Amino acid sequence: MMASTFLKLKNLSRDGALRCRKWNRQYSKSSYAAAASESEKMEEEEAPSSGISRPLSEILKELNKKVPDSLVKTRLEKDGFPVRYIPWHLVNRILNLHAPEWSGEVRNISYSADAKSVSVVYRVTLYGTDAEIFRESTGTASVDDTSYGDPVQKAEAMAFRRACARLGLGLHLYHEDAS
Incomplete structure (x- = not known):
């Protein structure tokens, strides 16, 4: 029984790897605009995870695009x-799309001494064929602000976006006023 389960998992894994390679070939050169137009289709499809596929410098180059x-x-x-x-x-x-083997984690959640705000520290790690890199950032939200989910969700989303910006993704938005 256990051997047949193992073989099924092994075949699923092999099939998944083939689908991932096909998906990577199809989307590795896609632009952000193509990713947006495909997002509705992808919601219904399973998003594959391909193994580590490219050097970190190529991943960072893609993430740094406007x-x-x-x-x-x-x-x-x-x-x-x-x-x-x-x-x-x-x-x-x-x-x-550009770093399929990325990972993210909440590193810390803390409330201010007066309990009026919450801060979240979030880490994003990218894995390339030659190296891995991580960046952390914080997000803070008022406990009274419920305009976007609960305050912890808001602080986490902010910290996540900021950590990604430290890797280059959307960084241009922080410099628009300077130009």
Whole structure:
């Protein structure tokens, strides 16, 4: 019984690897715009995980490209100041496209001494054929702000996006006002 289960898993793994290679060939040269147009199709399909496929320098080169304006959202802060950002779920899809073996983890969650805000530290790790790299960042949200899920979710999404920006993804959004 156990041997047949093992063989089934082995065959599934081999089939999955073939689908992953096919998926990588099809999408490895895709632009962010193509990723956005394919996102609806991909929601229904299983997103494959391909093994480590490229050197880290190539992955970082792709992540450092400017994200199309069609993927960027704008929200108004309480003071009326507009903030441009890439929603966390699109950042996640872009990472899946260009760095399929990335990983992310919440490293710390802490509340301020007065319990009015929560901060999250998030780490994103990229794996290439030649190296791996990680970046951490923080996000902080007011406990009273429930405009986007709960405050911990908001702080986590912010920390995730910022950690990805430290790897180059969407970094251009932080420098738009400087030009």
